[in-house]
Amino acid sequence: MKILHNDQKALYMGRFDRTENETKLFHAGAQVRLKFSGTSLFAVINSTVLWGTLNLGVIVDGEMKEVPLSEYNNGREITVVAAAGLDEGVHEVTIYKRHAANQTLSLISFETDGDFLAPEPLPELKLEVYGDSVCAGEVIEAVEFVGQCDPEGHNSRFDNVWESFVMQTARNIGAQIHNICQGGIAIFDGTGYFHYPDIIGLESTFDKTCYFPEGGEITKWDFGRYCPDIVIIAVGQNDKHDGINDNDDINIADPDYRKRWKEAYKKMVRELDGHYKNSEKFVLTTTVLMHDAEWDNAIEEIKNELNAEGIKAYHNLFSRNGAATPGHPRLPEHNEMAEELTKFIKENVL
Numbered sequence: 001m002k003i004l005h006n007d008q009k010a011l012y013m014g015r016f017d018r019t020e021n022e023t024k025l026f027h028a029g030a031q032v033r034l035k036f037s038g039t040s041l042f043a044v045i046n047s048t049v050l051w052g053t054l055n056l057g058v059i060v061d062g063e064m065k066e067v068p069l070s071e072y073n074n075g076r077e078i079t080v081v082a083a084a085g086l087d088e089g090v091h092e093v094t095i096y097k098r099h100a101a102n103q104t105l106s107l108i109s110f111e112t113d114g115d116f117l118a119p120e121p122l123p124e125l126k127l128e129v130y131g132d133s134v135c136a137g138e139v140i141e142a143v144e145f146v147g148q149c150d151p152e153g154h155n156s157r158f159d160n161v162w163e164s165f166v167m168q169t170a171r172n173i174g175a176q177i178h179n180i181c182q183g184g185i186a187i188f189d190g191t192g193y194f195h196y197p198d199i200i201g202l203e204s205t206f207d208k209t210c211y212f213p214e215g216g217e218i219t220k221w222d223f224g225r226y227c228p229d230i231v232i233i234a235v236g237q238n239d240k241h242d243g244i245n246d247n248d249d250i251n252i253a254d255p256d257y258r259k260r261w262k263e264a265y266k267k268m269v270r271e272l273d274g275h276y277k278n279s280e281k282f283v284l285t286t287t288v289l290m291h292d293a294e295w296d297n298a299i300e301e302i303k304n305e306l307n308a309e310g311i312k313a314y315h316n317l318f319s320r321n322g323a324a325t326p327g328h329p330r331l332p333e334h335n336e337m338a339e340e341l342t343k344f345i346k347e348n349v350l
Helices: 165-173 255-275 293-308 331-348
Strands: 002-004 011-013 023-025 031-037 041-049 055-060 063-068 077-083 090-097 103-112 115-117 125-131 175-181 230-234 281-284 313-315
Touching: 011 175, 031 103, 041 090, 055 077, 063 077, 077 090, 090 103, 103 115, 125 165, 165 175, 165 230, 165 331, 230 255, 255 281, 255 293, 281 293, 281 331, 293 313
Parallel strands: 125 175, 125 230, 230 281, 281 313
Antiparallel strands: 002 103, 011 031, 023 103, 031 090, 031 115, 041 077, 041 103, 055 063, 055 090
16 A cells, blocks of 8 residues: 555654645654554655764664665655564554754655554643754764764764654653754854854844755744744853854853844744743743853843743753763763653643
């Protein structure tokens, strides 16, 4: 049995653009879920590897697998084996985008030697995340480097958004998730590291589906398509970088810059709050990746000022916030953050 990308039996989670011929995924963690009877599942995709050693993420009956992707296939429709050698029973497969802007991914059709079935519905509870490389699970699988700098030449091969602390937290609280995350991103255009030398900030990407030029035409997201109950904002790690050289030249303790940064942060929250008609709650956080605690102090001020405006905001601080590792958190550290964030949300937000 073969179905097209837009068949009702293909259940999507995350932001996507759609044409008659394909469904386009741009954010790490965006995914499609399929339920079927049969022994195999094939997917026709069009993937472009922009940089790095990349894989397509696949979850087969709860077991994580991956399919290598090659630049040789850029811009070509290819058939990938998502599952094979299964028994004759009913199976569930999730195909997801493991990486952020270093890949574009289009899903075109799916085929099994059995029948496609109506998928299980997504959870009613809805989570949305705006974050950086930690939320994208970058370098998460380099577990030999816990508490250390990133391994040289890792070239994205250790990235996997599925086990990032925000994706884990969504599963822990029984929520679907839109994970709007990108490595190197800061609030302002021209700061942080994303899309150097023409650096793009969250102020230009938070309301987009296709959010980077290499993905094609930049497209606006229709906020009416998804109204979250909880919005997590996990930025502040990259904002110290002015985008000009390798130095960290921005000092959040400077009163003028602090005011400007806080106003931009709050402006984004206010816009989101307007889209969702004050029906959601905001959780503001950073991560255990080492950084100056003054950024967290500024976020605490933002939380208080938003609450004074009537916007429901909370500030999460991990037990090792900004102090655990000089490199990207690895899986054990993500597990730690997911456990703590889950507890914080259950005790304070839900």
